[in-house]
Amino acid sequence: MPKKKSSEPRSSPPKKKQKLDQPSSSRRSGKPSSSGINRKSPVKKNTVKKEAETMKTVASGRTTFKKFVGAHVSIAGGLHKAVENAVDIGAEAIGMFLKSQRQWASKPLDDKAAEKFREACEEHQFPPHLILPHGSYLLNCGSPNPETLQKSRESLIDELRRCEKLGLSLYNFHPGSTCGEISVEQCLDRIATSINQAHRKTKYVITVIENMCGQGNTIGGSFEELRGIIDRVEDKARVGVCLDTCHAFAAGYDLNTAQGFHRMMEEFKKIIGFKYLKALHVNDSKGKCGCHLDRHENIGKGHIGLEGFRRFMNDPKLNNIPFILETPECDYGKEIDKLYSLVKGK
Numbered sequence: 001m002p003k004k005k006s007s008e009p010r011s012s013p014p015k016k017k018q019k020l021d022q023p024s025s026s027r028r029s030g031k032p033s034s035s036g037i038n039r040k041s042p043v044k045k046n047t048v049k050k051e052a053e054t055m056k057t058v059a060s061g062r063t064t065f066k067k068f069v070g071a072h073v074s075i076a077g078g079l080h081k082a083v084e085n086a087v088d089i090g091a092e093a094i095g096m097f098l099k100s101q102r103q104w105a106s107k108p109l110d111d112k113a114a115e116k117f118r119e120a121c122e123e124h125q126f127p128p129h130l131i132l133p134h135g136s137y138l139l140n141c142g143s144p145n146p147e148t149l150q151k152s153r154e155s156l157i158d159e160l161r162r163c164e165k166l167g168l169s170l171y172n173f174h175p176g177s178t179c180g181e182i183s184v185e186q187c188l189d190r191i192a193t194s195i196n197q198a199h200r201k202t203k204y205v206i207t208v209i210e211n212m213c214g215q216g217n218t219i220g221g222s223f224e225e226l227r228g229i230i231d232r233v234e235d236k237a238r239v240g241v242c243l244d245t246c247h248a249f250a251a252g253y254d255l256n257t258a259q260g261f262h263r264m265m266e267e268f269k270k271i272i273g274f275k276y277l278k279a280l281h282v283n284d285s286k287g288k289c290g291c292h293l294d295r296h297e298n299i300g301k302g303h304i305g306l307e308g309f310r311r312f313m314n315d316p317k318l319n320n321i322p323f324i325l326e327t328p329e330c331d332y333g334k335e336i337d338k339l340y341s342l343v344k345g346k
């Protein structure tokens with residue numbers, strides 16, 4: 001179904017028509033979507049409007065269409081492929097890498113590739129706040145090793161510049177590690193200095209730090225540590241947090257219970273504040289609560305369980321931010337459907 005009226009100008013003609021049995025992007029534009037009810041069955045064109053109108057009535061005043069669930073998708077074949085891959089699985093939000101994750105150095109992002117990506121985002125109506133690029137796993141912006149620290153800082157600046165060239169406003173990365181050689185406070189200082197330096201070298205991208213599971217010497221296993229970084233960042237408008245459900249569970253929040261969920265939400269509010277929450281990584285956990293192991297599991301198959309995710313899908317404090325799946329089997333289309341089926345009143 002068309003997402004824009006034909007009278008509206010486009011920067012480029014649509015390259016790929018959306019199939020009718022694929023979900024529309026109408027949730028992103030805030031309009032009710034018939035595909036939200038039954039994303040699997042083909043929708044005939046002439047019934048779409050009627051269904052949409054029905055849903056408008058049904059959905060008004062509810063949170064039904066304010067959750068934007070997507071997944072970490074591949075950039076193989078070009079960054080714009082991420083957008084196409086997201087459309088193919090019915091994603092309403094996108095997680096992606098910006099470049100190959102295996103090496104420090106990467107060839108510069110060329111203008112054509114960036115333009116293709118921006119065009120794809122426009123065509124399929126993915127606004128910047130629903131796209132969360134994930135930083136290189138090689139980064140340790142709090143490293144005790146001067147060489148690693150320097151490389152990490154250069155890489156952070158490079159990745160933020162890539163985001164700006166792609167028209168993206170968020171950039172998610174893991175805070176870092178003391179490697180057991182410096183204190184947590186020293187590490188927080190280094191991470192914040194890395195962020196402050198990168199902010200000075202770039203214009204507007206928000207650096208989104210991720211909560212971790214408290215494994216070994218990694219920083220970010222507690223909300224206090226994330227707060228410690230935010231406190232040290234000069235431009236508070238350019239720092240945010242991505243909450244990974246698996247990491248939070250492994251760090252000790254028993255998200256399989258209502259009590260645990262509310263405790264986590266309350267502590268997030270008290271220690272960090274919801275204005276800093278920019279995204280969710282939606283992963284079940286292979287490990288038990290408090291295990292401090294970063295082992296993602298498919299939704300409903302781990303220790304958080306479907307009931308745990310039902311609470312995330314129905315809390316209005318989590319509206320209008322990207323929910324990114326990073327689960328092992330990568331059957332993301334099914335998992336997106338599963339998560340939307342948890343929304344109450346559907």
Ligand SMILES: [Zn+2]
Nearest residue numbers: 134173174210
């Ligand atoms: Zn991550």
Ligand SMILES: [Zn+2]
Nearest residue numbers: 247294295296
């Ligand atoms: Zn993880």
